[in-house]
Amino acid sequence: MMSGKSFLQKSGPFLLVAPLFLFICLFFIWPLGSVLTQSVSDNAVARLLPETAKVASSWDGESAPGEDLQAAFVTDLRAATDEQAVGDMVRRLNSAQSGFRTLMSKTLRAVQETPEGLIDLVALDRKWSQPQYWKAITDALSPTTDRYLLAAVDLMRNDAGEIVSQPPEQTINVAIFGRTFWISATVTIFCVLLGYPYALLITVATGWKKQALLAAVLLPLWTSLLVRTAAWFILLQEQGLINSALMDLNIIAGPLALIFNRTGVIIAMTHVSLPMMVLPIYSVLLTIPKNLMPAAASLGAHPLRAFVRVLLPLSFGGIAAGSLLVFMSAIGYYITPALIGGAGDQMISSFIAFHAQNSGNWGMASALGIVLLVVTIILYAVYDRLATQRERSA
Amino acid sequence: MKNLFKTAAFGMFALASTAFIAGQANARDLTIVGWGGVAQAAQSDVYFKPFSQKSGKPFLEESWDGGYGVLQAKMKAGAPNWDVVQVEAEELALGCADGLYEKLDWDKIGVKDEFLPEAVNECGAGVYYWSLAMGYDGDKLKDGPKNWVDFWDTKKFPGKRSLRKGAKYNLEFALLADGVKPAELYDVLSTDEGVNRAFKKLDELKPNIVWWEAGAQPVQYLASGEVSIAAVYNGRVTGINKAEGKNFKLVWPESMYAIDSWVILKGAENKDAALDFIAFASQAENQAKLPLKVDYGMPNKKAAATIPPEIDANLPTNPENLKEAIPLNVDFWIDNSEALTARFNAWLAQ
Numbered sequence: 001m002m003s004g005k006s007f008l009q010k011s012g013p014f015l016l017v018a019p020l021f022l023f024i025c026l027f028f029i030w031p032l033g034s035v036l037t038q039s040v041s042d043n044a045v046a047r048l049l050p051e052t053a054k055v056a057s058s059w060d061g062e063s064a065p066g067e068d069l070q071a072a073f074v075t076d077l078r079a080a081t082d083e084q085a086v087g088d089m090v091r092r093l094n095s096a097q098s099g100f101r102t103l104m105s106k107t108l109r110a111v112q113e114t115p116e117g118l119i120d121l122v123a124l125d126r127k128w129s130q131p132q133y134w135k136a137i138t139d140a141l142s143p144t145t146d147r148y149l150l151a152a153v154d155l156m157r158n159d160a161g162e163i164v165s166q167p168p169e170q171t172i173n174v175a176i177f178g179r180t181f182w183i184s185a186t187v188t189i190f191c192v193l194l195g196y197p198y199a200l201l202i203t204v205a206t207g208w209k210k211q212a213l214l215a216a217v218l219l220p221l222w223t224s225l226l227v228r229t230a231a232w233f234i235l236l237q238e239q240g241l242i243n244s245a246l247m248d249l250n251i252i253a254g255p256l257a258l259i260f261n262r263t264g265v266i267i268a269m270t271h272v273s274l275p276m277m278v279l280p281i282y283s284v285l286l287t288i289p290k291n292l293m294p295a296a297a298s299l300g301a302h303p304l305r306a307f308v309r310v311l312l313p314l315s316f317g318g319i320a321a322g323s324l325l326v327f328m329s330a331i332g333y334y335i336t337p338a339l340i341g342g343a344g345d346q347m348i349s350s351f352i353a354f355h356a357q358n359s360g361n362w363g364m365a366s367a368l369g370i371v372l373l374v375v376t377i378i379l380y381a382v383y384d385r386l387a388t389q390r391e392r393s394a
Numbered sequence: 395m396k397n398l399f400k401t402a403a404f405g406m407f408a409l410a411s412t413a414f415i416a417g418q419a420n421a422r423d424l425t426i427v428g429w430g431g432v433a434q435a436a437q438s439d440v441y442f443k444p445f446s447q448k449s450g451k452p453f454l455e456e457s458w459d460g461g462y463g464v465l466q467a468k469m470k471a472g473a474p475n476w477d478v479v480q481v482e483a484e485e486l487a488l489g490c491a492d493g494l495y496e497k498l499d500w501d502k503i504g505v506k507d508e509f510l511p512e513a514v515n516e517c518g519a520g521v522y523y524w525s526l527a528m529g530y531d532g533d534k535l536k537d538g539p540k541n542w543v544d545f546w547d548t549k550k551f552p553g554k555r556s557l558r559k560g561a562k563y564n565l566e567f568a569l570l571a572d573g574v575k576p577a578e579l580y581d582v583l584s585t586d587e588g589v590n591r592a593f594k595k596l597d598e599l600k601p602n603i604v605w606w607e608a609g610a611q612p613v614q615y616l617a618s619g620e621v622s623i624a625a626v627y628n629g630r631v632t633g634i635n636k637a638e639g640k641n642f643k644l645v646w647p648e649s650m651y652a653i654d655s656w657v658i659l660k661g662a663e664n665k666d667a668a669l670d671f672i673a674f675a676s677q678a679e680n681q682a683k684l685p686l687k688v689d690y691g692m693p694n695k696k697a698a699a700t701i702p703p704e705i706d707a708n709l710p711t712n713p714e715n716l717k718e719a720i721p722l723n724v725d726f727w728i729d730n731s732e733a734l735t736a737r738f739n740a741w742l743a744q
Contacts, residue, residue, distance in 0.1 A: 084469070084660065087492030091466070099729045105491045169593070172740040343605065343742045354739070360466025 039366035042145035044092040049076040053141045064129045077111045097136035103127050148367035180347040184330035190270040191326045195277035203285040221275040229336045232268040260342040268340045277322035284318030423452045424664040427479040430457030431609050432633035436687035441675040459607045469494050474659040477668040480521050484727035486655045490517035496658040503673040513693030518655030519672050520693030525710040527649030529626035532641040542571040553622025556612045559605040561738035568595035580723045632689045647718035651710045
């Protein structure tokens with residue numbers, strides 16, 4: 001009886017957090033782990049060509065390979081019966097060397113027709129005499145690869161295995177990462193500039209005015225992101241409300257280009273993110289004693305000086321929390337740039353989605369995700385460092 | 395402040411996971427996936443609904459805008475939620491080589507002899523021939539463009555252009571605009587210089603291009619005046635002329651044509667019903683009804699022979715329209731679609 005009770009007492013806290021722990025493992029640690037594995041794993045070729053892998057090292061990589069490598073390759077192809085696995089291998093090889101797909105369908109047909117003995121691959125197709133096709137195979141025999149991670153930052157390995165940058169017409173990811181962080185930073189700054197005065201206004205307002213001001217922040221927050229973005233689509237378009245209103249008031253002669261460009265993306269993203277800035281600042285401003293500003297004034301401080309020296313430092317925590325929330329969520333924006341932006345305003349998540357959904361290249365999608373995660377963690381570490389330093393010095 | 399951040403983060407997590415769990419579905423009816431718009435509406439009337447009545451089982455229809463990667467990703471994610479899909483020619487070849495599709499039992503389909511040879515594939519059965527051609531509003535442009543050189547000429551024909559987003563077709567059009575002869579088109583495109591030349595030509599037009607993905611978009615852009623010339627599916631143009639009384643024109647010379655096919659995704663839940671459906675949609679008496687509703691050419695010769703001449707005049711398969719049209723080189727795209735798609739996407743995002 002006693003021991004049972006002490007067991008419950010001991011394990012009670014663990015049992016209480018167990019669901020949470022399970023939840024984190026299932027929805028955070030496990031997916032993250034599988035994303036990590038995806039970004040470096042490359043076994044589509046290796047798992048089907050074990051014999052080839054054994055003799056691959058004997059090949060000099062220069063001329064057409066000897067009979068043993070060709071024979072091992074044919075043996076492996078005969079043993080490979082899982083059509084989908086073969087398809088994965090062909091896809092992987094074709095992405096390394098264009099032309100592999102037609103070559104492989106020819107070869108696979110020949111392998112099916114000749115179940116025994118050697119096949120003269122070179123006679124079958126002249127491509128087999130060219131070393132680059134064999135190089136594509138031997139390069140793909142290692143079960144892990146850094147090609148996706150390198151490609152995620154516009155790098156690649158050349159024939160000698162050195163890391164070099166990709167040809168300029170293919171480089172894209174570094175620019176997209178830069179664009180993603182730049183848009184997020186701009187949105188964050190606009191959110192601070194708009195959100196701080198607004199939060200201050202809510203703090204000083206009373207009665208129904210305060211409720212109305214708060215509702216103006218909360219209602220959009222409770223509305224679906226898609227709906228808010230679609231609303232901006234309607235407002236910003238060429239014949240939209242904003243342009244027609246400005247034209248009716250004779251402020252502008254022709255419609256402003258507000259949609260399918262950066263301006264539209266910044267406007268819509270700022271509006272969508274604003275509640276995440278206003279609420280943290282507001283919650284901090286509430287805790288600052290109301291009599292501090294009059295006290296500063298009574299000591300002769302100009303209102304502006306009192307604001308800069310008293311209110312702003314005290315509310316810095318709210319600004320920092322709001323900025324962090326806005327910036328971090330802005331990095332992952334997908335739907336807003338997709339609807340409001342042009343081809344040159346898409347952020348990294350749309351490219352991750354492209355690789356995951358529209359090209360089936362999960363390795364690349366994972367690698368981009370990993371790079372994004374790492375950069376974000378570094379930025380967070382820098383922020384944390386700055387914040388603690390500030391706290392210490394304060 | 396930190397608490398707030400944490401609460402917000404957990405809230406979003408919880409939300410995301412509920413959405414994920416709610417997304418799981420039960421057993422599903424035969425799902426047929428076409429390309430939407432007028433064509434799918436017509437297919438629904440002459441194939442989907444009659445087939446469903448005949449078999450006594452309900453069906454689901456969805457639409458997509460193509461892209462081999464979409465199918466690849468679907469298959470990679472496990473059991474596909476589509477059964478029959480209408481794919482383009484190179485998607486058929488790619489997926490068949492990669493083992494994404496079921497092999498078709500042509501004995502069960504039963505009309506192999508009636509089909510044109512290129513419409514018969516071990517993984518696919520021909521749906522229809524279609525063209526991607528220049529379209530413009532005949533009321534706005536009296537003397538319209540004649541070829542792709544005109545399409546690129548924004549002085550002669552002011553206004554924006556609309557092209558189908560993707561490498562396929564646009565590289566061809568760019569080379570044609572750059573003076574390459576149709577007969578040499580794919581020889582030029584098979585070289586690195588040729589590809590560079592095509593992208594350089596696309597660069598010229600890039601600021602004036604509005605990209606479309608769904609077939610309905612370019613005709614909308616033409617109707618609203620957002621663009622003055624667009625590359626469009628031929629059936630959409632005659633479709634909007636019929637439905638809304640427009641006077642849109644098609645330019646058949648230098649248009650490019652290809653055939654779409656029905657495929658069954660590998661391991662699809664309703665693959666037997668899917669094959670029955672393909673057999674139904676391949677019969678001459680059923681195929682003969684489709685061109686009466688939308689202007690695409692039929693792969694079943696017996697069906698094609700019954701089409702009234704006034705309708706046949708608008709089909710991509712009409713000899714008059716085929717005279718200067720260019721067939722899509724499927725083999726070229728089988729080998730190069732991945733590399734060129736990657737380059738096109740990089741080019742687009744720059």
